[in-house]
Amino acid sequence: MGQTHAAGWAATPATIVGVVSKSEDTAVTLTQQYGGQIYPDLASLLLDVDVVDICAPTHRHHEMALQAAAAGKHIICEKPLARTMEQAQEMLAVCETAGVKLLVAHVVRFFPEYALARQKVAAGEIGKTAVMRLKRGSFQPKKTVDNWFVDFEKSGGMMLDLMIHDFDYARWVAGDVTRVYAKNISGRHAAATVDHGLAILTHKSGAICHVEGSWAYPPPMFRTQLEIAGDNGLIQFDSGQMAAIGVHLHQKGGDAPDVPLPGSPLSEDPYTTQIKSFYEHLAHDAPVRITAVDGYKALQIALAAVQSAQTSQPVTIEGA
Numbered sequence: 001m002g003q004t005h006a007a008g009w010a011a012t013p014a015t016i017v018g019v020v021s022k023s024e025d026t027a028v029t030l031t032q033q034y035g036g037q038i039y040p041d042l043a044s045l046l047l048d049v050d051v052v053d054i055c056a057p058t059h060r061h062h063e064m065a066l067q068a069a070a071a072g073k074h075i076i077c078e079k080p081l082a083r084t085m086e087q088a089q090e091m092l093a094v095c096e097t098a099g100v101k102l103l104v105a106h107v108v109r110f111f112p113e114y115a116l117a118r119q120k121v122a123a124g125e126i127g128k129t130a131v132m133r134l135k136r137g138s139f140q141p142k143k144t145v146d147n148w149f150v151d152f153e154k155s156g157g158m159m160l161d162l163m164i165h166d167f168d169y170a171r172w173v174a175g176d177v178t179r180v181y182a183k184n185i186s187g188r189h190a191a192a193t194v195d196h197g198l199a200i201l202t203h204k205s206g207a208i209c210h211v212e213g214s215w216a217y218p219p220p221m222f223r224t225q226l227e228i229a230g231d232n233g234l235i236q237f238d239s240g241q242m243a244a245i246g247v248h249l250h251q252k253g254g255d256a257p258d259v260p261l262p263g264s265p266l267s268e269d270p271y272t273t274q275i276k277s278f279y280e281h282l283a284h285d286a287p288v289r290i291t292a293v294d295g296y297k298a299l300q301i302a303l304a305a306v307q308s309a310q311t312s313q314p315v316t317i318e319g320a
Contacts (some may be wrong), residue, residue, distance in 0.1 A: 002026065002055040005105075006034045007051070013283075017049045046071040051282060054078060059154040059159065062087035069098040076275075076280055078105045080164050081154060081295040085303060088296050095292065103278050103288065104295025106168045110270040110277065115289075117228060117235045118173050120247065121190025127232030129174050129207045134166035135225040137214035140195065150228055158195035159184060159309065160302045163213035167201070167305070168290075168298035173228065174207040174296070181314040182305040199305045204320055211305075 002021065009016050020037040020273040021027040027038045039045040040065055046052065052068040053076040062082050065203055068075050075095065081104050095102040108114050121129055140158075141149045148154040155161050159182065171177055184197035194217040202208060217223070228235040233249035280286035304315040 002030060002053075004269075004271045005055055005076070005275060006030050007052050007081070008272040009279075010034050011272050012276055012279040014051070014279055018045055020045050031095075035191070035294060039210050042067055044071055049073060051076065057148045057154055058108075058156060059083045059148070060145065062091060065091045065102065066094055069094045069100050069102075072098060074101045074102060074103075076103050076278055077170070077295070079107075079295065079298070080156065080160055080302060081292070081299050083154070083160075085300060092292050092296060101282060102292040102293060102295075103281065104290055105271075105274060105278075106165065106290050106295060106298060107270050107274050108165045108169050109172060109289045110274040112270070113237050114169060114226065117226060117237060118169075120235060121173050121228055125247065126228065126230030126235055126249065129205065129228060129230050131227075131229040131275060132170055132174060132209040133212075133225070133227040134170060134209065135212040135223070136162055136166055137212070137217050138157065138162065138221040139217050140215040142219075152258045156302070157186065158213055158215045159183075159197045159199070160299075162215065163197060163199065163211055163305065164302040166211045166213065167199075167301040168294065169226075169303065170201055170203075170209040170211065171297060172294070174203045174209060175205045176320040177201045177205065177209075177301050177304075177317055178204050178320045179314055179316050180301060180304040180308050182308040183312075190292050197305070197309060199308070201301065222241075241270050242248040 002019070003026070006016060015036045016036045018039045018040050019027045019030045020039045021030070030269050031038055046068060051074045052064070054271055055065050056064060058080055061077055065075050065077055082091060091102065120126065124300045149161060178198060179202040182197060182199035184195070186195040197213050199211045200208065201211065224239045226235070233247060236246045236248070277286070277288055281288040300317060308315045
């Protein structure tokens, strides 16, 4: 992810000052490709920068963000915002007190198909949102220094690390979530690690969202799907299809034709689009699609799903 974010920053007027990495090979590769120098630790890096982009494992986000905020530096933080709600609360409070901006990298909001679908919902093209179905399936991440993804205490597992993408998107489209009920299966089957989950979100608006996530696919397979149904039509997207999204509307006097919409061609990496947006917000105070509060609420939904799966009971989200 550090490589991905560095490529995004290279597409902005910002200067990449340097890198801190547990992996010396990664640090060397990044500085050779994008410039800057290798710093021994975050404290030394903070002396020379205006913005810190945290692409470290989830359990490190809290400590690194607090250190950056104490130094008066703006922060980009990969999702999820933190490992626990207590950590996230402290991160928001400390950044507000320090007067620094905290931006959470929920990149799905910057994928053109997902952004277009949300735009059409917001414009009322399919009427009042009633039911959503979101799916994200991949193989278990392996390309890490210590494979922290499989350590639940560090990553929160697939439901926190992967499904949080769609939890955030569901809330972006249908509003705050009041109740979460989830099931998951995890463990080793046939010499492969399996982690697969299902969650049902009840939104304050009355909409219902079914979210499915998986780390059970064989590499390098990765698939995403969305379906948003309103009282006037349906929006569909399948990453395995050519058309970006399809819109199907109710018509008086007959069935409506299927209308595939190509949307924006994927000419720019959405991660780069995201970093460009963050740059414009930091440099020129331009509006941004994702706030620290959004990241906080996505974490809240994800952890509620984890709790529900562990207890087999629905979890109510207070204050939604």
